[in-house]
Amino acid sequence: MDNEQYSQYYVAFLDILGFRNLVNNPKVLCGDILKIYKFLDQYNDMFFMFSKDGFEDMKNKIKMKIMSDSICIYIEADTPNALWWLVSFCTLFQYNLLVIDPCVFIRGGITHGDMYAKDDTMFGPALTEAYLLEEYNARVPRIIMCKNILDRGRAEANEQFRKPLDSLVFRDDDAFYALDYFAFLGETMLPRINTTISSYLDTTTNESIRQKYLYIEKHIRRRLEEKTNV
The missing domain is CATH 3.30.70.1230 (Nucleotide cyclase, GGDEF domain)
Structure with a gap:
């Protein structure tokens, strides 16, 4: 030992x-x-x-x-x-x-x-x-x-x-x-996940939870914008 x-x-x-x-x-x-x-x-x-x-x-x-x-x-x-x-x-x-x-x-x-x-x-x-x-x-x-x-x-x-x-x-x-x-999320997945995120943000007041989902929302929107601008 x-x-x-x-x-x-x-x-x-x-x-x-x-x-x-x-x-x-x-x-x-x-x-x-x-x-x-x-x-x-x-x-x-x-x-x-x-x-x-x-x-x-x-x-x-x-x-x-x-x-x-x-x-x-x-x-x-x-x-x-x-x-x-x-x-x-x-x-x-x-x-x-x-x-x-x-x-x-x-x-x-x-x-x-x-x-x-x-x-x-x-x-x-x-x-x-x-x-x-x-x-x-x-x-x-x-x-x-x-x-x-x-x-x-x-x-x-x-x-x-x-x-x-x-x-x-x-x-x-x-x-x-x-x-x-x-980067791996396809065009169909990004909107679906974004919709899920929005539903949580629309119904919770817990600041810790909101910060988590706001982070995801920010990056998903950035990816959607990138795909739109391609």
Whole structure:
């Protein structure tokens, strides 16, 4: 036991927003909630298929722990293009939660550093930092990282992965880099999600909830304007 050591990981700590309301909603069945978690298994299978095209077996590289509405997704930092894989995984997870009705939003933080992960035991500075980033900095439905994490991931990535990594993030108003799942929303999905957002804003006075939906509304409107101007 004394010989156990930390390893270096990229870590994403995610929180499913509105989970308590989902669980307490009598119209939402257990199977409906399980669909959220099944998305994660589907992505692991999807990444595994990339190995047929010469990639590593990512099914064994991207790992996760699920604790009710909290999900930790992590990958060893020495995995080739590790940050790209993690960012892609998280982006597609959020995207597919927006496809379902009603759509589900997540908030999270991505970090790099020391962590111990074996069986059901996880701890370390990287995990703590990812949790704090999600809890205190993300604030609205977005998954964020500091620029130094993005720079590290780009520097460690193969050249052909750098531009794809850049395309999956954007510099937000507070200088954190957020995963750009809005870029994947099609012309039919954007108005539908915007209508859902508007219905919440029209009926709630909770300032915390309003700030979350106003953030989404702002970015959806920006995307709609971009598509209109193309």
